[in-house]
Amino acid sequence: AQTVTQSQPEMSVQEAETVTLSCTYDTSESDYYLFWYKQPPSRQMILVIRQEAYKQQNATENRFSVNFQKAAKSFSLKISDSQLGDAAMYFCAYRRGYGNKLVFGAGTILRVKS
Amino acid sequence: DGGITQSPKYLFRKEGQNVTLSCEQNLNHDAMYWYRQDPGQGLRLIYYSQIVNDFQKGDIAEGYSVSREKKESFPLTVTSAQKNPTAFYLCASSPPGTSLRPDEQYFGPGTRLTVT
Numbered sequence: 001a002q003t004v005t006q007s008q009p010e011m012s013v014q015e016a017e018t019v020t021l022s023c024t025y026d027t028s029e030s031d032y033y034l035f036w037y038k039q040p041p042s043r044q045m046i047l048v049i050r051q052e053a054y055k056q057q058n059a060t061e062n063r064f065s066v067n068f069q070k071a072a073k074s075f076s077l078k079i080s081d082s083q084l085g086d087a088a089m090y091f092c093a094y095r096r097g098y099g100n101k102l103v104f105g106a107g108t109i110l111r112v113k114s
Numbered sequence: 115d116g117g118i119t120q121s122p123k124y125l126f127r128k129e130g131q132n133v134t135l136s137c138e139q140n141l142n143h144d145a146m147y148w149y150r151q152d153p154g155q156g157l158r159l160i161y162y163s164q165i166v167n168d169f170q171k172g173d174i175a176e177g178y179s180v181s182r183e184k185k186e187s188f189p190l191t192v193t194s195a196q197k198n199p200t201a202f203y204l205c206a207s208s209p210p211g212t213s214l215r216p217d218e219q220y221f222g223p224g225t226r227l228t229v230t
Contacts, residue, residue: 033217050215
């Protein structure tokens with residue numbers, strides 16, 4: 001069974017600084033998708049960034065980028081120029097393909113200090 | 115505006131009562147999902163449906179039931195058999211397989227269920 005591990009229960013970052021959230025996963029598949037979701041205090045799940053496993057290029061979305069290491073089964077999220085609005089719970093998630101379920105990690109609480 | 119709606123936002127029930135959580139989407143998505151979130155944990159899949167009149171159990175289906183009579187609607191019933199029903203429940207949907215990003219899931223705002 002696929003598993004997703006987020007080893008950092010909580011992280012802090014100073015406003016305008018950079019922070020990296022870690023995620024590792026376990027799978028025997030070669031084709032899959034990885035995601036980072038943000039859950040602010042409103043509890044609405046918001047998709048931050050996605051990565052297709054067959055793509056070697058790391059995904060980027062404005063201030064958010066990932067470091068995808070397929071051989072190491074690692075998928076970290078880097079947030080640059082952190083803002084107060086980035087404070088939230090961040091979930092890493094794995095999906096084998098269309099029609100398959102999302103498998104979530106336990107989450108990392110990100111606190112942003114002004 | 116297209117999106118996923120869940121109602122109500124907060125729901126309170128007495129132990130032993132069944133309760134149904136609503137999930138509606140107007141995104142024309144085929145697949146819909148129900149997740150449960152407990153404090154300090156990630157989301158766990160309860161049930162999912164890839165097409166009308168069909169659904170499959172997820173990882174924690176015991177004590178729950180669903181129906182999918184319409185494409186837009188996927189209600190979840192929390193039965194009295196669910197031992198720890200108090201939780202935050204999230205509904206999600208995915209675009210068709212022919213869309214640009216069929217692998218993504220879009221979430222509703224959630225329902226907080228408290229059973230006493």
